[in-house]
Amino acid sequence: MSDTEAGPSNLPQRPSSKARTEPENNADFQTRAYWDKRYALEGDEDFDWFKKYGEVRDVFRTLIPDQSSRILMLGTGNSTLSKDMYVDGFKDITNIDFSTVLVERMRARQPETQWMVMDVRDLASRASELGGIGSWDIVIDKATLDALMATGPGESVWDPSPEVRRNVALEVDGVMSLLKPATGKFIYLTFAQPHFRTPYLSRPGWDLEVKTLESTAGTFPYYLFVMSKR
Numbered sequence: 402m403s404d405t406e407a408g409p410s411n412l413p414q415r416p417s418s419k420a421r422t423e424p425e426n427n428a429d430f431q432t433r434a435y436w437d438k439r440y441a442l443e444g445d446e447d448f449d450w451f452k453k454y455g456e457v458r459d460v461f462r463t464l465i466p467d468q469s470s471r472i473l474m475l476g477t478g479n480s481t482l483s484k485d486m487y488v489d490g491f492k493d494i495t496n497i498d499f500s501t502v503l504v505e506r507m508r509a510r511q512p513e514t515q516w517m518v519m520d521v522r523d524l525a526s527r528a529s530e531l532g533g534i535g536s537w538d539i540v541i542d543k544a545t546l547d548a549l550m551a552t553g554p555g556e557s558v559w560d561p562s563p564e565v566r567r568n569v570a571l572e573v574d575g576v577m578s579l580l581k582p583a584t585g586k587f588i589y590l591t592f593a594q595p596h597f598r599t600p601y602l603s604r605p606g607w608d609l610e611v612k613t614l615e616s617t618a619g620t621f622p623y624y625l626f627v628m629s630k631r
């Protein structure tokens with residue numbers, strides 16, 4: 402993926418060598434079938450859609466001062482974020498992704514962190530399998546909400562469909578219920594400009610702050626949303 406290809410509405414494109422795994426329709430990014438097929442075709446490799454841990458480490462260390470924090474990573478994929486955070490001292494990390502193909506592979510490759518097949522829309526309904534509501538210090542989403550909000554032909558990024566809004570609300574409300582009161586934080590990294598995301602992340606139960614992550618010369622910035630539970 403080239404940073405310069407990041408657009409305001411959909412996930413950035415992968416390099417041309419990965420063209421065979423690109424979806425025919427961007428809305429495919431919302432489906433488990435698409436991700437299972439993609440991971441089966443791609444084989445055993447690491448890939449970050451954007452911003453590797455080294456680029457956000459300082460911000461993360463400030464936002465998460467306690468290295469024993471219980472951290473839940475949503476839609477981990479084959480990103481190195483989880484592994485790199487573990488190496489940097491964060492030892493209590495649980496990764497979820499709805500692709501069984503991906504989770505089975507990553508569990509074998511990265512057994513030092515926990516892996517579960519789970520849909521982010523089921524966080525509240527499956528909270529007991531995650532230790533219960535109000536039990537997480539930190540929840541991280543890097544580009545997964547972006548997959549839920551990917552728009553297909555004829556759909557508008559300015560006006561997501563009722564189904565997309567419902568899916569996003571399921572994830573965000575689920576995160577809200579899982580976070581510890583008063584101290585829990587939801588950290589979300591996205592390529593999308595804040596006005597495309599803020600309306601769907603705002604809740605009376607947390608304070609929302611957006612940081613701009615400047616990119617290297619000539620590329621688009623990325624954004625880091627921090628939702629701090631009240």
Ligand SMILES: C[S@@+](CC[C@H](N)C(=O)[O-])C[C@H]1O[C@@H](n2cnc3c(N)ncnc32)[C@H](O)[C@@H]1O
Pocket residue numbers: 412430431432436448449450451475476477478479480497498499500503519520521522542543544545548549
């Ligand atoms: C764009 S990739 C981002 C991967 C990784 N977080 C990164 O930054 O490179 C989106 C990931 O979220 C997963 N995903 C998409 N929708 C999901 C859902 N509803 N529930 C759980 N995982 C989902 C996909 O399988 C994929 O691994």
